[in-house]
Amino acid sequence: MITHHPKHELLSAFVEGELPASLSAAIAVHAEMCEICAKNIQHLTEESAANFFSPDVKTYNSYSDKPASNTAATDELSYEFMIDSITEDESIAELVVQEPLEIEIKGxxxxxxxxxxxxxxxGWQKMGKLSRARLNLNEGALHSSLLHIDKDGGVPSHTHKGFELTLLLEGSFEDEMGTYVKGDFIWLTDKNTHTPHTTEGCLCYTVADDALQFIQGLSKLLNPIGAFIY
Structure with missing residues (x-):
């Protein structure tokens, strides 16, 4: 059962279109798997739409329009203009059914x-039991990846210079804070230290704004390549 969810502030920002593409994708994927967050997003969307069409919100036919003295008449004209704009296109949109996209990693x-x-x-880059493929979103310091960890694999104990989002797509893993299953949305910062390990193997979608920082023993020698993983 999914026990880790995006915070309310993230869901609100998602509905308002305020998140970068990488985080918006993470919220959308989580909502595909989580009925609770899907319902919360629906509620926030309805609430946002209601606020947008509230009588207190004034809209005009163009940016150059100025508020008229008769607000009710102006609102009515704006509404009619919007409906006319929507219905003037007589083309028929065909629903395209997207085929499931499969990826294969180490069998x-x-x-x-x-x-x-x-x-x-x-392409996939591999280091031991870890495999990582970057997603090309061109978001500067934000790096989005698919991360695969083989059976009985893990990541040495580390913290983060920035934030790290891990969305579990398949499989499970555990760390000092608990066990995570498909759909879990795990948000960590420089205040968190953990040692992820998986028995069955897992595939994750990750977003990070800086490299991780190894903190114990010989693994500290890996810090120059910490950006490889996230």
């Missing part, structure tokens, strides 16, 4: 969630 096949299927992906 395991996975179907990608809908929100990730249109993203272009770089």
């Amino acid at each position: 395991s096949t996975y179907q990608l969630p809908t929100a990730l299927r249109s993203m272009s992906m770089m």
Whole structure:
């Protein structure tokens, strides 16, 4: 059962279109798997729409329009203008059914969630039991990736220079804070330290704004390549 969800502030920002593409995709994928968050998003969307069409919100036919003295008449004209704009296109839109996109990693096949299927992906890079493929979103310091960890694999104990979002797409893993299953939305910062390990193997969607920082023993020698993983 999914026990880790996006915070309310993230869901609100998602509905308002305020998140970068990488985080919006993470919310959308999580909502595909989580009925609770899907309902919360629907509620926030309805609430946002109600606020937008509230009588207190004035709209005009163009940016150059100025408020008229008769507000009710202006609102009515704006509404009619909007409906006319929507209905003037007589073309028929055909529903395109998207085929499931499968990826294969080290003999395991996975179907990608809908929100990730249109993203272009770089080739897989492998280091031991870890495999990572960057997603080409061109978001500067934000790096989005698919991360695969083989059975009985893990990541040495580390913290983060920025934030790290891990959305579990398949499989499970555990760390000092608990066990995570498909659909869990795990948000960590420089205040968190953990040592992820998986028995069955897992595939994750990750977003990070800086490299991780190894903190114990010989693994500290890996810090120069910490950006490889996230």
